[in-house]
Amino acid sequence: MNAPAAVTPPVPDWPATALGDSAGWPASLRLTVDILLNSPQAMLLMWGPEQIMVYNQAYADLAGLPSLRAPGGNVPAMQPAAFAWNSAALAPAREGRSVSYRGVSLPLWRDGHIEQQCLDLYYTPVPDHHGGVGGILCALATARPAALDDSSAPLRLLVVEDNADARYLVCETLRALGHAVESVASGEEALPLLAQQQFDVLFTDVSLPGISGVELARQARRQAPQLALLFASGYGDELTKHLEFPSQSLQKPYDIEQLQAVLEQIAAAVRGG
Structure with a gap:
């Protein structure tokens, strides 16, 4: 049987790009770009202080923008x-x-419009000539929702966030992590929902128009003493650490791993009764 013919990809015209002639690249950059261009997995490299972007065809197909070559x-x-x-x-x-970050919701171009898609992102530093970090390689893969253990059920969360983009992102992330989510933009909208439905967690921004996140949590706690309270704030726990009721805080910007860790703590408490 004849061996399959090797496919040699065309050599890019590097001198015509911002990276310049590859003869002047550090060996780490040459190796990383070779791996990137020959990989079937979507990969994107940010290089140098100028933040030059190099990517393979798998990334261009994933991102979906017609202009990406x-x-x-x-x-x-x-x-x-x-x-x-x-x-x-x-x-x-x-x-x-x-x-790495799991279940990150990113906007991708699909059929002439933007769609959110949950992806797993893996970042690897690439050294420069001097041994410092010259660039960062990102590999992207379609995310699979995190599996909850057999004895557990999804948490039911009410998300209160007045910024529409932030609200959409956190809700999609929570759903990718396997939880059930409702969302509103204000405390005034949240209180009737809390009275009508049963939630495990109130996840609210501290700074809200009208009723603040802290006051919302205080009123919600009166309605449902078993409700777990999670705040998001640019000031960490400075505004919430002296409250008269138990709560947890995430400092903006927080990452997926921080969010998942605090939800696991809350879930253990909720399911432990």
């Missing part, structure tokens, strides 16, 4: 969502540590 190699007018979705997400990679 692999391998890229230019500074984009707008950062790709894989690097822009959370300002704190890349901090570990910039410090030289690999990091």
